[in-house]
Amino acid sequence: MANAQRKNAQDWVDPRFVQISRIEAARILGRSPTEFDRMRKNDPECPKGFKDGSDRGARVRFRLSEVYAYSDTLMMRASNDSAEEEE
Numbered sequence: 001m002a003n004a005q006r007k008n009a010q011d012w013v014d015p016r017f018v019q020i021s022r023i024e025a026a027r028i029l030g031r032s033p034t035e036f037d038r039m040r041k042n043d044p045e046c047p048k049g050f051k052d053g054s055d056r057g058a059r060v061r062f063r064l065s066e067v068y069a070y071s072d073t074l075m076m077r078a079s080n081d082s083a084e085e086e087e
Contacts, residue, residue, distance in 0.1 A: 018064040022049065025062040029071055045073050 020028075025047070026036035039046045047070055049060040 015064040015068060019061040020064050020067065022060050022062065025049075025067045028067050029074070046070055 022036065023033050026033045029036060029039075031039065036046075040048055047062050047066040049062045051058040052061050
């Protein structure tokens with residue numbers, strides 16, 4: 001994609017309204033889908049996602065902005081943990 005097209009996409013793509021799959025969310029966080037599922041179950045700050053429909057087998061989707069915010073939370077935790085170890 002040309003730089004002009006990429007810049008224009010940044011102007012109209014708002015991560016609050018972008019829906020991504022479970023696998024894409026896991027990839028953004030640098031985790032396997034299984035590890036991401038474990039995080040969703042055990043970490044109350046991890047995005048839980050929402051179903052794409054009312055069917056039992058409906059796919060779970062995630063808001064891109066929530067995945068970014070959770071990534072920031074994980075990085076903050078890691079930097080706080082490393083700072084505590086240095087003390």
